[in-house]
Amino acid sequence: MNRDAVAKISVRGLKKSFDRKTVLTGLDIDCAVGESLVIIGGSGTGKSVLVKCILGLLRPEAGSIRIDGVETVGVSAGARERLMHKMGMLFQGGALFDSLKVWENVAFGLTAGRSVEREAAREIALAKLAAVGLGREVGELFPAELSGGMQKRVALARAIAAEPEMIFFDEPTTGLDPIMADVINNLIQKCVRELGATAVSITHDLVSARKIADRIAMLHKGLIIWEGPTAEIDRSGNPFVDQFVNGRAEGPIEMEIRAL
């Protein structure tokens, strides 16, 4: 299969740094149409930064990000807004609007972004909430009245409410119990299989990664150091990946810590 011809998202030579700190150092990655890509990697390696660059929320210093074959780095605000219609994002911290009720949060992309009627949007929102295991009564609460895991699920419902072509999940199962985590995994699979969406997920949860990923890529020191089909993660032959998958403190990935 010629990846370049069908790539939904194609990143080349991406560089991003903050003040003195370099995070991404010329990263390349592709994601095919309808594919579920999972990005793994140590804490603070720049996974969230990568996704924010693809979404256009952060501006990279160098490199190219093509979506459907069209360059998106440095496009006009209007073009960016049209691009955003194709994308949904679950933020690591949820990023729920705390001045709005839960259902208004979920319906936000429909009412504000796509001018759907409030009542119709409300019904869609309640249906999406039900899909993440939250009842109608939760819809009337405010985000601050929910537990962390519930907030995560509301954020997930919001990200998929408008059924975007491309969905980004930043740690979708962190902070959920194992059963709810599996419900969310199923939901992500459903988005990809039934809606034909392209999904890019970030996770530390390898159970989840194995379940939702078609392909897994590992980020380390600003580069993708390994990528391959999900089945190959256990025989990658890459010492970094092995250390990460087996969760060992000893190995080539040095944690910047000192013993007590």
Place this chain on the structure above:
Amino acid sequence: MLSFLRAIGAGFFAFLGATGRLFLFALASLARVLRPPYYLRATLRQVIEIGYFSLPVVGLTALFTGMVLALQSYVGFARFNAESSVATVVVLSMTRELGPVIGGLMVAGRVGAAIAAEIGTMRVTDQIDALSTLSTDPLRYLVLPRLLAGLLTLPFLVLVADVLGVFGGFLVGTYKLGFNPAAYLEQTHQYLEAKDVVLGLVKASVFGFIVTLTGCYQGYHSRGGAQGVGQATTYAVVSASVLILLSDYFLTQAFFTR
């Protein structure tokens, strides 16, 4: 000596840069008014938040300002037998100067700080990024409604302040200083022109814009968690207050000295 000059120069350019960025931010936000969508619900909410909920604090300060003004000018004018000008002094000072300035400063403390804290928190918790991913322009959804609300509601707020200030002067004048109520009102009318009130309200509108603009700007550009938001709030109130007093001078010069 050289390093002293360099410090002044650097400070000056930093000030110019900051003003320029504030100006561009205002321009970019206001340009959104030219094209739909408009967020009427969000705008209405801000009008209520800024206009209605500021009434008590602005009203109370205006009332006492009017009362103090009457007392002070009476004491001063008594020294050259000009006590009869008290009513005129109160009404002119309130409408031309103190109503707008006190209203602006009180709103800077109440509303400017709240705006900076709210938008700043939204910034550091990714809510502003979330708006963009939901196809909603943050400047249009968050900033423009606040700017318009500041621009449009401050004149009404200050009109109330004017009335209450004059009323405060009237209370002190009649109950404490022994003026005849009818004569006091007569004098209040005598030298007041429509221009005094209207130009005062124009000032109020400018101040409302300044307060909401600095609040939005500082919040929008805040970074670094709770501490960053706290800093943004402080900067918003301080820069709004300074800009109000600065622009007040120039507006007064443009409006009232000819």
